[in-house]
Amino acid sequence: MTLDPDVASSDATPNLFAPRRSRLLSGRRGLVAASVSSIIVFGALFAVLFATSGGATLRADFFSPHQMWLAWTGDPRLGLLAIRDGIFTNVWMFLLSEVLVLSFGLVIAWIRITQSSVLLPFRMMATAYTDTFRGVPLLLVVMMVGYGLPILNFGFLSRQSPAVYGVMALTLTYSSYVAEVIRAGIFSVPNGQLLAARSLGLTQASTMRLVILPQAIRTVIPPLLNDFISLQKDTALVSVLGAVEVTRAAQIFQSTVFNESGLVVAAMFFLVLTIPMTRYTDHLMARDRARRLVGS
Amino acid sequence: MSEVVLEFDSVVKRFAENEVLRGVSLQLHRHEVVCLIGASGSGKSTLLRCANLLETIDAGTISLFDQPLQDKRIDPDLVRRHIGMVFQSFNLFPHLSVLDNILLGPVHALKRKREDVNEEALELLERIGLRARANDFPDRLSGGQQQRVAIVRSLAMKPSLLLLDEVTSALDPTLVGEVLDLLRDLAHSGTTMLIATHEMNFARDVAHQIAYLDAGVLVEKGTPAAIFNDPQHESTRRFLARVS
Numbered sequence: 374m375t376l377d378p379d380v381a382s383s384d385a386t387p388n389l390f391a392p393r394r395s396r397l398l399s400g401r402r403g404l405v406a407a408s409v410s411s412i413i414v415f416g417a418l419f420a421v422l423f424a425t426s427g428g429a430t431l432r433a434d435f436f437s438p439h440q441m442w443l444a445w446t447g448d449p450r451l452g453l454l455a456i457r458d459g460i461f462t463n464v465w466m467f468l469l470s471e472v473l474v475l476s477f478g479l480v481i482a483w484i485r486i487t488q489s490s491v492l493l494p495f496r497m498m499a500t501a502y503t504d505t506f507r508g509v510p511l512l513l514v515v516m517m518v519g520y521g522l523p524i525l526n527f528g529f530l531s532r533q534s535p536a537v538y539g540v541m542a543l544t545l546t547y548s549s550y551v552a553e554v555i556r557a558g559i560f561s562v563p564n565g566q567l568l569a570a571r572s573l574g575l576t577q578a579s580t581m582r583l584v585i586l587p588q589a590i591r592t593v594i595p596p597l598l599n600d601f602i603s604l605q606k607d608t609a610l611v612s613v614l615g616a617v618e619v620t621r622a623a624q625i626f627q628s629t630v631f632n633e634s635g636l637v638v639a640a641m642f643f644l645v646l647t648i649p650m651t652r653y654t655d656h657l658m659a660r661d662r663a664r665r666l667v668g669s
Numbered sequence: 670m671s672e673v674v675l676e677f678d679s680v681v682k683r684f685a686e687n688e689v690l691r692g693v694s695l696q697l698h699r700h701e702v703v704c705l706i707g708a709s710g711s712g713k714s715t716l717l718r719c720a721n722l723l724e725t726i727d728a729g730t731i732s733l734f735d736q737p738l739q740d741k742r743i744d745p746d747l748v749r750r751h752i753g754m755v756f757q758s759f760n761l762f763p764h765l766s767v768l769d770n771i772l773l774g775p776v777h778a779l780k781r782k783r784e785d786v787n788e789e790a791l792e793l794l795e796r797i798g799l800r801a802r803a804n805d806f807p808d809r810l811s812g813g814q815q816q817r818v819a820i821v822r823s824l825a826m827k828p829s830l831l832l833l834d835e836v837t838s839a840l841d842p843t844l845v846g847e848v849l850d851l852l853r854d855l856a857h858s859g860t861t862m863l864i865a866t867h868e869m870n871f872a873r874d875v876a877h878q879i880a881y882l883d884a885g886v887l888v889e890k891g892t893p894a895a896i897f898n899d900p901q902h903e904s905t906r907r908f909l910a911r912v913s
Contacts, residue, residue: 563760565756565758565760566760566762568723568754568756568760569754569756569760569761569762569819570762570773571723571746571749572721572723572749572752572753572754572823573749573750573773573774573778573822573823573826574746574747574749574750574774574778574779574826575746575773575774575777575778576746576778579777579778583773583777584762584773587764588762588763588764591764
């Protein structure tokens with residue numbers, strides 16, 4: 374069958390220029406548009422603080438520089454704890470938790486993917502564990518561990534400080550997330566890698582350690598860092614047990630001085646802590662994406 | 670005829686309802702090259718994977734040096750150390766350098782000292798002209814180079830035989846030649862090989878025996894001359910007419 378040339382192709386010269394409206398956001402116009410929209414949005418936010426009737430009160434209660442400084446440095450004469458003295462507690466809690474979460478999560482992930490029949494009861498326990506701790510709010514886990522273990526009266530386990538119970542609760546909850554992240558990473562390694570390693574005569578354990586895990590960990594670093602970012606700020610929840618960390622110190626300041634500026638200082642502490650890590654994670658993800666685009 | 674290295678005896682393999690191998694019997698002698706030909710899905714790859722115990726079989730036996738691999742006392746990892754396998758998709762380890770890809774098996778499966786294997790690995794790379802790329806990562810190599818490294822990786826284990834599963838099917842046509850040339854070299858130096866392939870000219874060149882598989886049945890087996898010039902079965906004739 375032959376096609377009528379008039380039907381098969383068009384003789385008209387097409388116009389390839391975009392309509393004027395869609396050109397608004399490109400080039401120098403884009404810069405202007407970005408500036409205008411920024412001024413409008415941020416201006417509106419400031420207007421809420423300065424133009425509303427409650428704005429002045431809010432500023433005095435939350436953003437008073439004098440009160441913020443007082444909350445940060447504390448005042449022994451007033452019996453005020455310094456927020457800066459709480460920092461250390463948050464930091465060691467999240468550092469210790471992260472190490473424990475990584476090791477515990479790896480073990481849980483490994484148990485969940487093995488196929489050995491001997492390990493069946495452990496597999497069931499691991500599945501029940503991840504289901505439970507991903508489902509129960511961290512705040513409740515903190516309270517149950519922190520109030521429960523001392524009552525249990527079980528040797529050294531019942532004689533720990535609130536911060537240690539906090540680390541236990543954080544580890545329990547976050548290991549369940551991290552185990553699932555690692556498991557997903559392991560499944561993302563192509564099956565051919567397993568076949569190649571096994572056909573070299575490597576045992577199952579060596580294959581996991583030398584071939585699968587190194588590739589899996591690389592792909593899960595960004596989601597892993599995301600979980601660590603939320604772990605770092607969730608150290609604040611340990612304040613309900615009375616551990617004197619940043620949030621608790623801010624609460625004490627608030628209930629003594631009746632000013633909320635300490636809460637803002639605490640918030641700023643967590644931002645300073647997490648923003649570098651958030652930026653770094655984004656950078657890793659962008660690099661990963663770029664590499665994948667080159668690869669394909 | 671020399672010693673039998675690998676023997677399939679009435680091998681049956683099912684995936685659920687689907688019978689992929691229906692009683693395949695085949696012998697591979699030392700220094701022999703056997704090419705498996707047949708349409709995609711005829712069971713060539715499955716047969717190779719069964720020999721390497723990457724798949725279990727449902728009936729029949731596979732023996733390596735007269736030792737039945739289905740015996741409960743057989744250690745699959747030991748079996749695999751004597752059988753080299755090369756895949757269609759290369760499957761080099763992307764997180765390891767070319768050299769480390771080659772060293773992984775000898776060092777971690779055979780427990781040989783890294784210093785001892787190092788020079789052997791470099792010589793193997795020399796042989797395929799890639800010694801200068803020893804410290805590169807696989808994604809810096811072309812497909813043909815990657816596949817040649819994968820072949821050398823399996824040779825570093827000093828296997829008794831090589832299984833090659835359509836090793837040129839994922840390559841650009843321009844890169845097929847270098848891989849086939851390496852296999853020709855290996856064949857001439859007496860490497861025992863079982864090769865699943867779609868490259869008929871290559872099969873005609875290097876094979877001592879050609880086995881034609883159709884829907885899990887080994888229909889016909891013979892010398893290249895017999896199979897290509899005088900096929901006995903109608904389905905072999907139809908297949909050869911389609912591919913040539």
